[in-house]
Amino acid sequence: MKLATTRTLLLLVIASSISAIDAMAQRNNREKSDQFWIGFRGGINLTQATPEEKFYVFSPTDGNSISNFDKTYDNFSRVGTQVGIIMSYEFIDNISVTLQPTYSAYRFDYATSFSWEDIENPDSRLDFSYTHEQSFSYLEIPLMFRYDFILGQSGQRSGNSANSNKKRGIEQGTWVAFAQAGGYYGRLLRADKTVTTRGVDQASGGVNELDVIEQSEGIDDLIIDSNVGVVGGLGIGYTLGNARISFEVNYKYGLNNITNEANRFTEDRLSTGVYDALDNIQLSNVEAFISFVIPVKYITSGRFKAL
Amino acid sequence: MFRKSIYILLSLSAFIYSCDIGDNEADPSDSFTRIFNNSDFGGAFRPLDIKQTSDSGFIVLGATNSAAAASNSFDRPYVLKADRFGEFEWARTADEPFVNPVSSLIEIGGEFFFVSMDEISLFAHLMKIDLETRRVFSDQTYANITYPLAASQSGKDNGFFIMGYDRNDLSTIMNRFNSDFSSAWNEPAEYSVFEDVEESIVSHLLRRQPLPFFTGELVDSDVLFFNGFRNFNFSFNFINASTGERIGGVNGIQDDSGISAATHLGGSDLALSRFSFGDNFILPRRDVNPLGNAESSDLGGNPFPELNDNANVVVKTLEINGSEYTLYATDTRSGQIILIAYDTSGQLIGTTFLGRINPVEIGNFITTGDGGLAVLGTVYVAGRFPRITIFKFSAEELNDILGI
Numbered sequence: 001m002k003l004a005t006t007r008t009l010l011l012l013v014i015a016s017s018i019s020a021i022d023a024m025a026q027r028n029n030r031e032k033s034d035q036f037w038i039g040f041r042g043g044i045n046l047t048q049a050t051p052e053e054k055f056y057v058f059s060p061t062d063g064n065s066i067s068n069f070d071k072t073y074d075n076f077s078r079v080g081t082q083v084g085i086i087m088s089y090e091f092i093d094n095i096s097v098t099l100q101p102t103y104s105a106y107r108f109d110y111a112t113s114f115s116w117e118d119i120e121n122p123d124s125r126l127d128f129s130y131t132h133e134q135s136f137s138y139l140e141i142p143l144m145f146r147y148d149f150i151l152g153q154s155g156q157r158s159g160n161s162a163n164s165n166k167k168r169g170i171e172q173g174t175w176v177a178f179a180q181a182g183g184y185y186g187r188l189l190r191a192d193k194t195v196t197t198r199g200v201d202q203a204s205g206g207v208n209e210l211d212v213i214e215q216s217e218g219i220d221d222l223i224i225d226s227n228v229g230v231v232g233g234l235g236i237g238y239t240l241g242n243a244r245i246s247f248e249v250n251y252k253y254g255l256n257n258i259t260n261e262a263n264r265f266t267e268d269r270l271s272t273g274v275y276d277a278l279d280n281i282q283l284s285n286v287e288a289f290i291s292f293v294i295p296v297k298y299i300t301s302g303r304f305k306a307l
Numbered sequence: 308m309f310r311k312s313i314y315i316l317l318s319l320s321a322f323i324y325s326c327d328i329g330d331n332e333a334d335p336s337d338s339f340t341r342i343f344n345n346s347d348f349g350g351a352f353r354p355l356d357i358k359q360t361s362d363s364g365f366i367v368l369g370a371t372n373s374a375a376a377a378s379n380s381f382d383r384p385y386v387l388k389a390d391r392f393g394e395f396e397w398a399r400t401a402d403e404p405f406v407n408p409v410s411s412l413i414e415i416g417g418e419f420f421f422v423s424m425d426e427i428s429l430f431a432h433l434m435k436i437d438l439e440t441r442r443v444f445s446d447q448t449y450a451n452i453t454y455p456l457a458a459s460q461s462g463k464d465n466g467f468f469i470m471g472y473d474r475n476d477l478s479t480i481m482n483r484f485n486s487d488f489s490s491a492w493n494e495p496a497e498y499s500v501f502e503d504v505e506e507s508i509v510s511h512l513l514r515r516q517p518l519p520f521f522t523g524e525l526v527d528s529d530v531l532f533f534n535g536f537r538n539f540n541f542s543f544n545f546i547n548a549s550t551g552e553r554i555g556g557v558n559g560i561q562d563d564s565g566i567s568a569a570t571h572l573g574g575s576d577l578a579l580s581r582f583s584f585g586d587n588f589i590l591p592r593r594d595v596n597p598l599g600n601a602e603s604s605d606l607g608g609n610p611f612p613e614l615n616d617n618a619n620v621v622v623k624t625l626e627i628n629g630s631e632y633t634l635y636a637t638d639t640r641s642g643q644i645i646l647i648a649y650d651t652s653g654q655l656i657g658t659t660f661l662g663r664i665n666p667v668e669i670g671n672f673i674t675t676g677d678g679g680l681a682v683l684g685t686v687y688v689a690g691r692f693p694r695i696t697i698f699k700f701s702a703e704e705l706n707d708i709l710g711i
Contacts, residue, residue: 058344064345116348116688126689226326261331261332264338272696275344277340
């Protein structure tokens, strides 16, 4: 996706999220609130790498189509992890803005293969296949708006304080479903690549499976520092004592090419070693979290009474 | 509160787009590595020279023993055209009986030529590369030059020089040609070797023991030079550009020691490299009197033990932003190309290694129209199949190579 389109889309998503929540709050004439939540979260993710534009080291001279040695992406196959903290501000009843600084580790694979054969004796050939595993670590700052739906409670309480707490989903035993959407900015911390090479030599007097070779190296220079995108998701939470435990699933859609275009061919181990050049790729992720948050004002302010 | 949120978000968005995402756009023709691969198990492709074409693409002269070429013991001329992104456009292997193309590509009137040999008569042929019809054919036959071993173009009058070997007279022969392909001399100049070195020459042509044959000129005087056999030894010789008469030179020791590359810096200073019984020495600025006679072993130089025995060396001067630099490109024992940059005083200013895992070897290099550098080489894909490769560097990357 071109940069201008990326910018426009991101700004549109942010602006429309703000407008929608603003309109919803005004229409419902909601009670003003000013509750802070803080906590931590962790989980796993699966990654999809979408090539915007493909690049190759080999340029075939024998009429073979480039597709003969195209990269085959294996998406959503490698499990990554993430852990972070949550800072949430409920500025209108059940509507929060949340900032969630997160350390995220993403992994994805693609594969390539090449063959050479004796024109006069096609049985005499050499085949190589390469699996390229990319591992990226980002410090990400998702900024999202979240709407809570109070589903019900396992216990019963009475009084104004209890009603107010119930509306905010912070009463013991309350189930809360929520939807959230926003954008994120990721800062690259580390990028690594592991290439596994397998070969079969049928040109040296028999069929010989060559030793599997695995090489790993840092590719920080091949990846730009920034990764931005939009994120949306659903979750469910349960209030336990003063805290809320939640499970959520988000989909993140990267809006920019993360490959450093100027440095694409600068790593000779890849270009002349395994004939690889990174495509222009956008990252998308499905991520699942378990989070644990507590209301800050509930503890520190006299406005709320302890349960 | 809500307006404040909007301001924060818009500020955050502005911050995001002021960073490296906005700068992450590069012309794919600025920098790339391209390997011209094919699935031919038995074919070997050896690059000799590269020039840029009017469409900013590249024309590559090489040699091949590909199975697609006729089966003979000598390599056949191989011409490859790539676009400005380094993507393959077309290639041609010259028809019989042409073999043994020699560096360099010669550009006259926007058309490209190179010198090759008739494998039957051993005559030199000036081969023309027709970019439009994608044909490679003999344009001129020079029957008075046999066993062509080197050729280069004059930077002064667009003419060219061809060096060969006369097996009957046991002489190295050299001739100078005008840009209209006519001979500038009445007849080729001969430099007697006084012994039969045909075996060494055939061994060179078969790549069993390559020797650094080359020709060139002094940029500010009427002097040419050639590196070849003379007077029993492999030697570097200065000759009068008007008559072909030898005026001086640097003697080697048979074919075990001598000069391996040279380019003129001005006055009597040259950038040289020399080989001596397998060892290699680089002399980034060395005073050599064209009218004198010296021994190559007396020239000294910086030893480079990391280079291959009697390494193939290419040396050229580059002018970047009004300053001159000398760039060497050669092959290391670790299977890499090393680029070694010097300033005009002969001070080392940078080294860069190219290639990893699979061995690579230098073919040639040129500066490109965008201020970058194109390095032509061989990469042994899968560790065994020699294929032509181009390493293209942007102007910024070339500055890094030169350490500026």
